[in-house]
Amino acid sequence: GAVVSQHPSRVICKSGTSVKIECRSLDFQATTMFWYRQFPKQSLMLMATSNEGSKATYEQGVEKDKFLINHASLTLSTLTVTSAHPEDSSFYICSADDNTYEQYFGPGTRLTVT
Amino acid sequence: KQEVTQIPAALSVPEGENLVLNCSFTDSAIYNLQWFRQDPGKGLTSLLLIQSSQREQTSGRLNASLDKSSGRSTLYIAASQPGDSATYLCAVSGYGGSQGNLIFGKGTKLSVKP
Numbered sequence: 001g002a003v004v005s006q007h008p009s010r011v012i013c014k015s016g017t018s019v020k021i022e023c024r025s026l027d028f029q030a031t032t033m034f035w036y037r038q039f040p041k042q043s044l045m046l047m048a049t050s051n052e053g054s055k056a057t058y059e060q061g062v063e064k065d066k067f068l069i070n071h072a073s074l075t076l077s078t079l080t081v082t083s084a085h086p087e088d089s090s091f092y093i094c095s096a097d098d099n100t101y102e103q104y105f106g107p108g109t110r111l112t113v114t
Numbered sequence: 115k116q117e118v119t120q121i122p123a124a125l126s127v128p129e130g131e132n133l134v135l136n137c138s139f140t141d142s143a144i145y146n147l148q149w150f151r152q153d154p155g156k157g158l159t160s161l162l163l164i165q166s167s168q169r170e171q172t173s174g175r176l177n178a179s180l181d182k183s184s185g186r187s188t189l190y191i192a193a194s195q196p197g198d199s200a201t202y203l204c205a206v207s208g209y210g211g212s213q214g215n216l217i218f219g220k221g222t223k224l225s226v227k228p
Contacts, residue, residue: 006157034215043118043203043218044158093157095216103216105150107157 002028004096006106013084014114021079021109023094029074030096034103035067038091050077084113116141120204120219127194128227135189135222137204142182145208149178149189152201152221162189166208194226 003026013019031052036044048069049057056069068080081088089112095103117140127133146165150158162171162178170179177190201223205216
């Protein structure tokens with residue numbers, strides 16, 4: 001089956017620093033990848049849709065200058081949280097679309113900003 | 115705006131019981147509906163995907179039904195096992211013409227006691 005990986009799985013950073021999270025589709029090409037955020041006891045909320053070779057589409061209320069998304073190849077998308085603050089601490093999950101509109105999810109990245 | 119609701123929020127059953135998890139959505143214009151499993155601190159595992167033209171899907175002890183007109187789906191788990199303990203998430207896609215975006219419910223936390 002389709003496999004999506006994320007790196008790192010956990011990261012702790014200091015307030016004001018930037019953190020990059022990678023999302024890779026390991027055995028298929030993904031023209032579209034999605035980034036979600038999940039706060040404790042809440043549902044996953046879509047942050048942005050990433051299309052290979054073009055700018056990401058951000059959901060309402062998500063700051064595009066704070067959450068930088070790059071989808072440089074058909075197997076890799078990155079999310080960079082710039083100038084992270086404690087309120088950015090969350091569980092970030094990516095997913096990849098294999099062109100059948102079924103999404104395959106990565107294992108998630110737990111970000112803690114101190 | 116599409117909203118997805120899952121009832122109950124939590125459920126505890128003894129091993130061996132059959133159980134039903136419920137999901138409702140406000141806008142019937144969906145492309146598909148997916149059920150996922152999420153273990154604590156982990157990513158999502160896709161369980162079943164039902165296209166809008168389908169009424170049910172089965173995989174092993176799991177059966178998911180979809181009644182698009184009434185905005186409801188159920189996930190039936192037969193002969194529950196302790197290993198089924200997890201949070202089960204329902205998600206719909208296709209709202210607003212965007213087939214890839216998933217709107218998630220908050221999940222039902224299932225605990226199966228040995």
